[in-house]
Amino acid sequence: MTGDRKPETMEGAGKVGPADTTAQILELHCKLVEEGCIECGLCQKDCLFLQRYGSPKQIAGQPMATAGDLRFSFECSLCGLCIAVCPKKVDPAAMFAAMRVAGQELGAGEFRQHAGLLRYESMGASPWFSWYGLPEGCDTVFFPGCAMAGSRAARVSQTYHHLRAMIPTLGLVLDCCAKPSHDLGRRARFHRMFRALRNGLEARGVRTILVACPSCYRVWSDYGGSIAVRSVYEILAEAPPVHRVKAITPVTVHDPCPTRNDTTIHGAVRSLLAAMGLPVEEMKHHGRKTLCCGEGGAACHLVPAMAGNWTALRADEAAGRRIITYCAGCTNFLGRLAQANHILDLYFAPEQTLAGRVRVTRSPLTWLARLLLQRTAKDLVRPAVIASRDREGKVLFRQG
Ligand code: SF4
Ligand code: SF4
Ligand code: SF4
Numbered sequence: 193m194t195g196d197r198k199p200e201t202m203e204g205a206g207k208v209g210p211a212d213t214t215a216q217i218l219e220l221h222c223k224l225v226e227e228g229c230i231e232c233g234l235c236q237k238d239c240l241f242l243q244r245y246g247s248p249k250q251i252a253g254q255p256m257a258t259a260g261d262l263r264f265s266f267e268c269s270l271c272g273l274c275i276a277v278c279p280k281k282v283d284p285a286a287m288f289a290a291m292r293v294a295g296q297e298l299g300a301g302e303f304r305q306h307a308g309l310l311r312y313e314s315m316g317a318s319p320w321f322s323w324y325g326l327p328e329g330c331d332t333v334f335f336p337g338c339a340m341a342g343s344r345a346a347r348v349s350q351t352y353h354h355l356r357a358m359i360p361t362l363g364l365v366l367d368c369c370a371k372p373s374h375d376l377g378r379r380a381r382f383h384r385m386f387r388a389l390r391n392g393l394e395a396r397g398v399r400t401i402l403v404a405c406p407s408c409y410r411v412w413s414d415y416g417g418s419i420a421v422r423s424v425y426e427i428l429a430e431a432p433p434v435h436r437v438k439a440i441t442p443v444t445v446h447d448p449c450p451t452r453n454d455t456t457i458h459g460a461v462r463s464l465l466a467a468m469g470l471p472v473e474e475m476k477h478h479g480r481k482t483l484c485c486g487e488g489g490a491a492c493h494l495v496p497a498m499a500g501n502w503t504a505l506r507a508d509e510a511a512g513r514r515i516i517t518y519c520a521g522c523t524n525f526l527g528r529l530a531q532a533n534h535i536l537d538l539y540f541a542p543e544q545t546l547a548g549r550v551r552v553t554r555s556p557l558t559w560l561a562r563l564l565l566q567r568t569a570k571d572l573v574r575p576a577v578i579a580s581r582d583r584e585g586k587v588l589f590r591q592g
Contacts, residue, residue, distance in 0.1 A: 218294045221287040225252035228282040235274035235284065238483065238505060240498045241267055241491070248274065248284040259298035265291035266303060269499060270375055270489030271449040276481050292377030301377050305493040309372050312338070315559070316368030317385055317581050323566045325575030325592065326363040326396055333363035333398055334424065335412075337405030339520035340536075341366055342558030345565040347536045348404075349572055351424060354434070354540075355402065358427065363398070364573050365389075366566055367581065369411040375489050385585050386415055392579060392587035394418060402427060404536065406448035406519045409457070423451075425518055428539065429460040433468045437542045442471040444510050446526060447482040448519040455479065461518055461535060468542065470516075475509040483509075485522040492525075503529050514546075
């Protein structure tokens with residue numbers, strides 16, 4: 193297995209070393225779960241995946257006779273609720289992620305249902321949709337992520353413009369972090385694509401990356417090396433809001449699962465809402481114990497009913513209150529069963545958002561929106577240096 197600055201599984205950091213083989217890493221994760229799990233049932237309470245396949249101890253102790261026995265791990269949402277509730281700090285999510293990596297390496301990780309997601313990632317990191325613009329003296333860039341750029345291109349421009357007033361040499365990077373490959377166990381591809389992005393920015397003197405997407409935050413946080421990551425919500429919360437609203441009806445907040453342990457972001461989002469004048473009522477599961485929206489780990493492509501259970505649980509807990517979240521994917525998923533808004537829509541267009549009139553671009557028009565965003569980015573950023581990926585994924589810089 194290819195080593196990076198972190199072990200191969202995000203949640204398993206510190207337990208296994210980068211020099212270990214995939215089989216050794218998986219064996220170690222299974223051993224840790226089998227020895228640590230006391231079968232208290234807490235993690236199974238809300239998780240249909242564990243209800244179907246058994247306690248983490250039972251699963252870890254099962255013989256995996258063939259590579260095909262690993263395929264069930266692609267039905268786990270990798271949401272991390274299990275470790276968050278575990279009294280013994282057992283990490284079943286890391287075990288399932290390791291099973292996916294092993295499944296891929298043994299040729300049992302191919303699912304036709306993932307083709308669209310993998311195409312989406314490839315296009316995002318292609319010469320056509322990637323674009324980097326770094327002004328003179330740039331050491332900080334805004335990385336909005338694919339989902340935000342496609343669904344809310346105007347919001348990306350607005351956020352960049354707003355942040356640039358605070359950080360005059362701010363750059364903009366429209367690219368994909370390759371999280372789908374990471375979560376689907378395609379670690380060689382993930383490392384190749386992410387390293388090209390990270391190393392290119394490092395070599396150009398970028399020291400900080402500002403992200404809007406919690407999944408991007410997870411990737412940059414775990415694999416970003418010398419580049420520090422911050423969420424844009426932390427930066428926005430440091431200044432007075434653009435708008436205040438006269439709302440008396442409380443909203444509730446959905447914390448996306450990739451950043452369940454990043455309490456600074458949870459606090460920043462609530463500070464932003466408070467500064468805007470919006471009262472917040474918490475759901476039972478929030479912060480570290482948040483629930484998945486249903487999109488996690490790409491399980492929704494294989495077992496929509498099982499993944500949909502998370503969405504239903506979320507809608508139940510919201511109990512009719514408007515859900516504010518800070519992930520474009522979560523907003524989309526939760527919007528199937530509840531009233532859900534992205535905080536950047538609320539921040540820049542509160543009246544339209546609260547009136548249900550905010551416009552969000554849907555697929556396939558998201559591709560057109562991303563192209564148009566790229567076209568206007570040069571005027572917005574006025575870069576000294578620009579870059580894009582080539583067909584192999586290399587990031588090629590040139591004068592702007
Ligand atoms: S990561 Fe989430 S979906 Fe997977 S086993 Fe844990 S709680 Fe269940
Ligand atoms: S919460 Fe922990 S100890 Fe309890 S069943 Fe789940 S993994 Fe085992
Ligand atoms: S994590 Fe962010 S950049 Fe990566 S695929 Fe998702 S939206 Fe795109």
